């Protein structure tokens with residue numbers, strides 16, 4: 161079972177969008193997929209609840225709901241035989257919450273928008289992940305998703321340089337596209353849309369999907385992993 165945590169304390173960076181699209185992708189492949197929503201706004205949970213019976217099934221854990229009738233661990237239990245767990249997290253989480261959110265994570269995805277404010281917030285978030293949550297770069301668990309990007313802009317280049325200096329890979333670069341908005345409104349993921357509606361966007365997920373399949377990098381440099389795209 162693989163657990164993927166999508167995290168960035170900055171609101172609106174694309175956490176929920178990425179979490180629901182990953183969930184839809186794996187569910188469509190026939191994997192037993194669990195989506196855990198920690199955000200009290202419950203957007204990911206609503207997305208699951210509005211899905212049709214005929215769509216690939218997704219097991220929802222609405223972790224933001226506190227249910228006094230059951231223990232917390234019962235509420236958060238993962239069904240046996242689960243293949244993937246995707247965790248959507250709220251905005252404004254504090255550094256001290258990061259160790260618990262990331263401890264069991266096989267992969268941690270940090271979506272970031274190419275703006276000065278977002279890059280600044282992202283650098284803070286990465287610092288907290290490295291120093292407080294003790295995520296080690298060499299474990300190949302941490303990947304950045306540059307979201308809503310226009311590639312040849314100065315701000316994108318500045319984001320690339322910044323991440324390159326930290327030796328953290330950009331594992332996907334996603335353009336700004338209405339396909340995400342349309343899919344979410346129908347409780348679908350891109351992968352469930354008609355190809356002509358989303359083919360170009362789906363193609364941009366390929367490096368991310370490949371990175372997710374990469375095993376942790378062995379300490380000592382053997383089998384070092386090249387970032388999914390050039391940061392130059």
Ligand SMILES: Nc1ncnc2c1ncn2[C@@H]1O[C@H](COP(=O)(O)OP(=O)(O)O)[C@@H](O)[C@H]1O
Pocket residue numbers: 170171172173174175176177178203251307308334335336337338340341344
């Ligand atoms: N690549 C994208 N293209 C267009 N709209 C996007 C994209 N990524 C996110 N959005 C939109 O931006 C808004 C915020 O995204 P969301 O995933 O809810 O962020 P977060 O969960 O980090 O707060 C949503 O309305 C979402 O549909």
Ligand SMILES: [Mg+2]
Pocket residue numbers: 175176177199203249250
């Ligand atoms: Mg969200």
